[in-house]
Amino acid sequence: MRSSLRPLGPPVSRDRIIVSFPKWYTPDACLQHKEHFHGQVSAACERGDTGTVGLRLSKVVVVGDLYVGKTSLIHRFCKNIFDRDYKATIGVDFEIERFEIAGVPYSLQIWDTAGQEKFKCIASAYYRGAQVIITAFDLSDVQTLEHTRQWLEDALRENEPGSSAIFLVGTKKDLLSGAACAQAEMEAVRLANEIQAEYWAVSAKTGKSGLGWCTIMDAMGFSCHMLSSSSSALASQQTVRDGEGAGMEGSPPEAQETERPSSLGCC
């Protein structure tokens, strides 16, 4: 079972190597302000005893209204392409993306669900066991932001409380400009704080801030996975939250910038 899922074959590409914890999109709505992995995670990685925590992969589920661009988001992330043609997702799409985080090979399983109401029955069967839940909405359509609440509720129902990291991702940023964008983002940040999610605004078309989001999503998934695998999962997660305030004025972001992969060129 394990061997079939273990990432085999060629080494991961350079832009999929994450050394340190990626930076947030906005400090107003993020799950971790710190610039580094949680101490326990780093320690486990250094000890090299990550093998004992089971499969080194995280499950990511993408939910949200139809036509907000979930599939485009995933395609930009995994294949770095953007297809202008809209094609409704039928059933669920599936991608595996391999990473190397803090020296540990690691895979992300992305389940891209259908947004259409009539396909919801089948999509909801895939929510279980998700380490990362991405609720996507269209920045130019305030309705879709409202609906994320319902989507999240549905997804959380199938998961153990507190076991998943939540991301609120606004799409189609390229369609908005200046004030409208600021307005939409402000509302999104408010909601993100309410549902305790990390907020990102991206554009799959231009690829803007796409990669940062990808890496942080992966890093969060990884952290979550590692922490929940260790016995003191709850306690350590608590410390993550506690540490938030302290990390705010941490090392300057420039230091991070250089470490972050930039070869995708789309950002």
Next chain:
Amino acid sequence: MADLESPQKLSGVPPPSERVGGSRCSEISTELIRSLTELQELEAVYERLCGEEKVVERELDALLEQQNTIESKMVSLHRMGPNLQLIEGDAKQLAGMITFTCNLAENVSSKVRQLDLAKNRLYQAIQRADDILDLKFCMDGVQTALRNEDYEQAAAHIHRYLCLDKSVIELSRQGKEGSMIDANLKLLQEAEQRLKAIVTEKFAIATKEGDLPQVERFFKIFPLLGLHEEGLSKFSEYLCKQVASKAEENLLLVLGTDMSDRRAAVIFADTLTLLFEGIARIVETHQPIVETYYGPGRLYTLIKYLQVECDRQVEKVVDKFIKQRDYHQQFRHVQNNLMRNSLTEKIEPRELDPILTEVTLMNARSELYLRFLRKRVSSDFEVGDSMASEEVKQEHQKCLDKLLNNCLLSCTMQELIGVYITMEEYFMRETVNKAVALDSYEKGQLTSSMVDDVFYIVKKCIGRALSSSSIDCLCAMINLATTELESDFRDVLCNKLRMGFPATTLQDIQRGVTSAVNIMHSSLQQGKFDTKGIESTDEAKLSFLVTLNNVEVCSENISTLKKTLESDCTKLFSQGIGGEQAQAKFDSCLSDLAAVSNKFRDLLQEGLTELNSTAVKPQVQPWINTFLSVSHNIEEEEFNDYEANDPWVQQFILNLEQQMAEFKASLSPVIYDSLTSLMTSLVAVELEKVVLKSTFNRLGGLQFDKELRSLIAYLTTVTTWTIRDKFARLSQMATILNLERVTEILDYWGANSGPLTWRLTPAEVRQVLALRIDFRSEDIKRLRL
């Protein structure tokens, strides 16, 4: 060598040494000599001059020696003079000849070029003449053919005309016979238009009459007139009509079907199958015609038209299905029931069975049909695109994907499957609940009925999802089954284990029957007949043990289920179902399912620990504590007496045996093994405690050693693996208690330990030594360990 050097010298490039001499020579000029006044200086100069003279003489000699050779060379050079003149003459002649030849060749080739040009022009002229003749011939032919209603011939003529080079025709019109050709062309164009009209009209009539040979006849004519698209669209129109009429007929048959019919339960699936088969047959029969007359790569167009009709018919069938089977109503009902605290009356899951089967069958048929289309069109494209660029190929593939994935059939089926998933989930959940509620245990069995029932149900549900041939459906069902097993069903078992194993006293076990009788007596005396007390504890005990077995079997069943599914799906994947990610999706969901097996294993461990601490430990502890009441500070006489009347260990073994026998009968071998392992560990730990509370003398130590040996011997027989390791510390304690003198320990300690690995720390060794009342504490303290 000398020959070579001599001209050098002659030509006045003297070697450096002579140059030095030469320059001196010039230095010692007559003026210099004249200016000299001292004799000494004059002598010196003279001497130098003499020396130089000698050198010059030598050189002169050498040059003179060379004279002969140089002269002979000069002679031979003179002789060569005339030859050179001859060569020069020859070369000039040769150059002349070459120039001549060159000119000649140029002349010849220019003539050839002219000839070639002439030939080409001739060919063109012939071609044009041919074309003009053809044109005339075509015109005449078309007229005759049309008059004779030989449309194939007429179309062939038109085709020939259409294939002619337009510029040729244009040129021909400018010729002398321009006016005539013009007229001919006009006639031809008129004929073309007329033929088109006729063919379209005749085709329409044939279509209306359903005259297949005529339809095919005119269908073949369209491409000759350059009307590929029109031909295909008209033809598919005809085919669609056929499909529609057949489908309508079938649908009417369905509505008239008796509910008692053998296939009544899957009648809609059958109708869809007929529809798909019909279309497949059409593709099969007409593909060769299309390929022959329209060329490869055209099947896609035909299918595109046909799929529209297929979608229309599928919609009708599915609508009827939904209406007749109350599909949506049942779905809403199920949805209501699935909400935990719903008040609506529950649907009997068994009633859903036929409809679920039918839906999966419908989906399986559609998948098969879509797969058939994909294969056909792909291979047709492959032939057609064999020379095309990669881009065109991809574009075609994309079109095909879009057509098949986004057609109404796919969407409708996906919707049906979505509803199916919810209903199947309900079916599974309800049936599992029922199996749990109807759980029964038969004496002599290790497990109760619900485990087998639940796994039968889960297997059935996943199997049904699998039979839909939809990977998304299968994976969704595996996920739901995983959730069901992991939370709901595991909770059931977990709760049963939480009730615990009722702690009973030693007497209950030993005199179960008598105590039952006693209780009966007492209750009879009180005027009540109540055996519930004893029965319910027995029941609770049994229930706990059965649940343990159940948990273990669950864990195993999940692994088996995973393996079965894996092998079932390899066949499916080899057919290329569900696209490239299908296998990865399936593997991911399956590994989640397999992980549940471990959760059951964890639960089993929890249960065993619970059993060990609530049932085994309270029993074993008092038995072990009786060890304290047996003195190990004994004399020879008592020692011998112990030999005959064992004071402790035999009874202890007997008790253990009795207790474990109860478990052995009602636990699976694997669990029993784990339990005995836990029990032996417990015995070892507890025994160690009491030993440390006792005192010994030499014979007492010997007695303990004997007791320990028989205990280990017994435990070895009941466990499958070696227990020596668990008793290592106790054995070492026995060894210490058996020593003659304190210092004897050093024979076993440190460098003398040999193969023995001490499990006791030096402090513990001292502690054990101190248990021997006949050892002096100073001796023990003095020991160097």
